[in-house]
Amino acid sequence: MWRSTSCLRLSAVGKRSAPSILEGATVRRSKIGRYTYSRAISTTTTPGLIRGHGSTRQSSAAAALKPVQETHPEHHEQNSSTLGDLPTSRIDDRKVVVGWDAQTWSRYHHIWLRDHCRCPQCFHPVTKQRLVNTFEIPFDVKPVAVESKPEGLDVTWPSTQPHISFYPWSWLQQNSYDPPLARAPPPEKILWGSKILQDPPTVTYEEAMSEDERGLFKWLSNTEKFGFCFISGVPPTPEATEELSRRIGFIRETQYGTFWDFTSDLAKGDTAYTTLALGAHTDTTYYTDPCGLQLFHLLEHSGGSGGATLLVDGFYVASILKELHPTAYDLLARVRVPSHAAGEPSALYTPTPRSGYPVLRHSDGELIQVRWNNDDRSVVNHLEPGMVEEWYDAIKKWHQLLTSADSEYWIQLSPGTAVVVDNHRVLHGRSAFTGKRRMCGAYIGVDEYRSKLAVLGEKFAPDSVVQETSAYATVNGRSIWNMLL
Numbered sequence: 001m002w003r004s005t006s007c008l009r010l011s012a013v014g015k016r017s018a019p020s021i022l023e024g025a026t027v028r029r030s031k032i033g034r035y036t037y038s039r040a041i042s043t044t045t046t047p048g049l050i051r052g053h054g055s056t057r058q059s060s061a062a063a064a065l066k067p068v069q070e071t072h073p074e075h076h077e078q079n080s081s082t083l084g085d086l087p088t089s090r091i092d093d094r095k096v097v098v099g100w101d102a103q104t105w106s107r108y109h110h111i112w113l114r115d116h117c118r119c120p121q122c123f124h125p126v127t128k129q130r131l132v133n134t135f136e137i138p139f140d141v142k143p144v145a146v147e148s149k150p151e152g153l154d155v156t157w158p159s160t161q162p163h164i165s166f167y168p169w170s171w172l173q174q175n176s177y178d179p180p181l182a183r184a185p186p187p188e189k190i191l192w193g194s195k196i197l198q199d200p201p202t203v204t205y206e207e208a209m210s211e212d213e214r215g216l217f218k219w220l221s222n223t224e225k226f227g228f229c230f231i232s233g234v235p236p237t238p239e240a241t242e243e244l245s246r247r248i249g250f251i252r253e254t255q256y257g258t259f260w261d262f263t264s265d266l267a268k269g270d271t272a273y274t275t276l277a278l279g280a281h282t283d284t285t286y287y288t289d290p291c292g293l294q295l296f297h298l299l300e301h302s303g304g305s306g307g308a309t310l311l312v313d314g315f316y317v318a319s320i321l322k323e324l325h326p327t328a329y330d331l332l333a334r335v336r337v338p339s340h341a342a343g344e345p346s347a348l349y350t351p352t353p354r355s356g357y358p359v360l361r362h363s364d365g366e367l368i369q370v371r372w373n374n375d376d377r378s379v380v381n382h383l384e385p386g387m388v389e390e391w392y393d394a395i396k397k398w399h400q401l402l403t404s405a406d407s408e409y410w411i412q413l414s415p416g417t418a419v420v421v422d423n424h425r426v427l428h429g430r431s432a433f434t435g436k437r438r439m440c441g442a443y444i445g446v447d448e449y450r451s452k453l454a455v456l457g458e459k460f461a462p463d464s465v466v467q468e469t470s471a472y473a474t475v476n477g478r479s480i481w482n483m484l485l
């Protein structure tokens with residue numbers, strides 16, 4: 001992986017869009033209880049012809065969640081189905097095989113398909129929770145028929161009342177596991193060094209607070225892409241800053257309080273409440289689940305100097321460490337680092353397990369979290385004796401890269417400009433200062449952050465499956481085929 005001194009772009013893998021399948025559908029709105037849902041009535045449907053899915057309750061609701069399509073008996077073959085240029089489908093001994101084209105096939109275990117049925121009898125359309133009892137599905141369950149329809153695959157299961165499960169083609173394609181097909185690429189991340197100062201991600205307070213949430217989506221999308229984002233034009237009050245923080249989600253309360261407004265008076269037992277310089281670190285490394293976002297807003301700094309804010313892209317620095325010192329990178333990815341917060345008499349935080357977590361946490365080989373605060377690190381007593389010096393060499397290399405001029409982005413915050421930081425990626429710090437300096441802000445949990453981003457994504461950038469199914473599968477404002485379910 002090569003890098004520039006300014007930004008490194010981890011470009012998104014090219015998306016392969018699944019066939020759009022709702023052109024020409026007529027959408028009819030109806031109600032389930034207090035929820036409005038819409039269903040696509042295919043242009044070929046004979047009005048009033050709603051295929052049952054067993055019980056009356058299920059058939060009307062089930063029909064609401066999928067396009068009503070006139071059955072084509074001539075295509076209703078026992079164990080295979082093909083309709084022109086639609087994907088083919090056939091029943092094998094243990095799996096249903098879908099043919100996307102002459103070279104591309106996916107195989108879905110019968111039990112997997114049955115377990116993932118999303119008809120209202122098997123999957124609650126409002127709560128999006130599984131209703132089918134997975135453990136009552138016979139292990140050797142096998143469809144009696146499959147049918148390739150314009151919108152997706154119909155699978156008929158053996159039961160006293162015909163139970164037909166419907167799966168949109170785009171959903172089957174995105175969830176193909178045998179083999180995995182073109183999955184939506186992860187959100188793009190732009191790694192940066194000190195040159196980000198030329199054009200740092202910023203939104204205005206008006207954008208962030210706008211009623212339609214489009215500006216909020218821009219703010220959080222920037223944060224997801226860069227690991228931080230400034231908010232300009234924020235009224236320099238704790239009240240406005242707290243309201244801004246709560247736009248993202250509820251604030252995470254900690255031993256430092258809920259919304260914090262602090263200065264150098266050791267009001268809390270932490271060096272943040274002093275005038276000392278703080279090296280680049282992530283916060284709450286001593287929690288089993290460190291906070292996701294951290295928002296800072298400098299309200300005042302008078303009668304002194306210093307107190308500049310430091311930001312460092314931990315993913316950028318990790319990419320350099322991996323390139324220049326792969327052995328050190330590997331150690332930081334494996335060795336657990338214990339930590340604690342013990343400055344408040346009423347609190348003594350340590351993570352579970354006590355040995356803590358690696359500095360660089362990965363999932364499926366991808367770096368997903370940086371967790372580093374050398375000041376809060378506890379006794380390292382679990383290293384193999386032969387690894388101790390190697391580990392210190394590794395964290396020294398990490399520290400040297402973290403503190404290099406190429407990595408450090410220093411800014412002097414001022415009242416009116418807040419900054420939100422992804423505490424799982426971007427390290428922050430500050431220079432020592434004199435005078436009276438007042439900073440306020442809040443922590444937001446990582447799940448609250450990701451949830452808000454997901455909800456805004458549904459609204460402003462729905463995934464391809466939601467786009468293609470929302471006309472007939474949206475209940476309570478959410479498609480039952482959302483790829484996050």
Ligand SMILES: C[N+](C)(C)CCCC[C@H](N)C(=O)O
Binds near residue numbers: 262270281
């Ligand atoms: C942000 N606020 C001033 C409230 C608390 C700062 C806590 C800093 C702590 N050493 C850590 O790294 O988690």
Ligand SMILES: O=C(O)CCC(=O)C(=O)O
Binds near residue numbers: 272309428429439
């Ligand atoms: O005072 C600052 O600018 C930042 C303090 C800090 O690093 C923290 O609160 O975690």
